[in-house]
Amino acid sequence: MNNLIEIKFRLNGKETKVKVKPALLLIDMLRDELKLKGTKPGCLEGECGACTVIIDGDAINSCMYLAINADGKEVTTIEGLGSQDNPLELVQEKMLEHGAVQCGFCSSGVIMTIKAFSDKMKASGKTPTREELKKSLEGNLCRCTGYVKIIDAAEAVYDDQPS
Numbered sequence: 001m002n003n004l005i006e007i008k009f010r011l012n013g014k015e016t017k018v019k020v021k022p023a024l025l026l027i028d029m030l031r032d033e034l035k036l037k038g039t040k041p042g043c044l045e046g047e048c049g050a051c052t053v054i055i056d057g058d059a060i061n062s063c064m065y066l067a068i069n070a071d072g073k074e075v076t077t078i079e080g081l082g083s084q085d086n087p088l089e090l091v092q093e094k095m096l097e098h099g100a101v102q103c104g105f106c107s108s109g110v111i112m113t114i115k116a117f118s119d120k121m122k123a124s125g126k127t128p129t130r131e132e133l134k135k136s137l138e139g140n141l142c143r144c145t146g147y148v149k150i151i152d153a154a155e156a157v158y159d160d161q162p163s
């Protein structure tokens with residue numbers, strides 16, 4: 001029996017159609033079906049944030065999200081931001097400038113969380129406090145950096161924001 005369901009959504013700006021099993025997780029669709037390996041599998045229990053992607057503007061743990069729920073949505077993964085071939089996003093530049101990456105396993109999730117949060121803040125004309133930035137990153141665990149440089153990078157995203 002064919003129990004695949006076709007879903008259509010925008011992935012990194014492109015209309016995308018995929019046939020998925022009803023119980024397939026978004027992280028598995030991205031990594032295994034679509035070969036986008038930048039979204040990292042860490043705990044697979046919604047605890048570490050390594051698998052964070054942006055769905056309709058919100059940072060979402062893709063290990064806790066069914067692929068079929070992406071139907072009709074706008075999904076952005078780390079591959080949709082800057083790369084060696086495309087200009088870096090501001091958050092990526094700030095992560096580099098502040099030395100906020102060591103082993104890099106958490107980095108794509110951290111970047112997606114900072115991007116979703118800063119897009120919302122900027123859209124509402126707000127500049128978050130350092131405490132608010134820390135809170136926004138509560139769901140992203142990093143074994144290497146001690147967090148200070150990540151928070152510094154997140155704060156620097158607002159450097160050009162009028163106060």
Ligand code: FES
Pocket residue numbers: 040041042043044045046047048049050051052061062063064
């Ligand atoms: S892998 Fe999804 S939250 Fe850890």
Ligand code: FES
Pocket residue numbers: 100101102103104105106107141142143144145
């Ligand atoms: S840089 Fe290694 S886990 Fe964050």
